Amino acid sequence: MDFKEKVLQVIAEVCQDDVVKEELDLDLFDSGLIDSFGTVELLFQFDDQLNITVPITEFDRDTWNTPNAIVDRLNELK
Template structure:
């Protein structure tokens, strides 16, 4: 399955917004993601894509836009 499509689906479920049109927007600055959302994202990545990310690997500045999250997921898959 396409990782990018899956990640975007997870993000749109989590934030209630379609983020595919703003792939470089900072999700934390816009308030769409917070710590709670980050953890939900990590758990979804685990269950949908089998990607294991420990919480201490989650450096916010590396996960703050849809593009970065997709890139992270692709590199870890």
């Protein structure tokens, strides 16, 4: 499994919906798939499963809102 697939798997687990693996430009917040509690869980899972720590202060909803955007940001941090 490559990095992008791993990230998408984590997002799908937290959102409890595999649609995020197919609709990579879907706004996770506007669609209701993730909320503030989900955001915290997402950051925890990135640290736990991918060994990438994302400080909550660097998580901006406008730039971390789609699966594609999340993959891009995590690529910068790994």
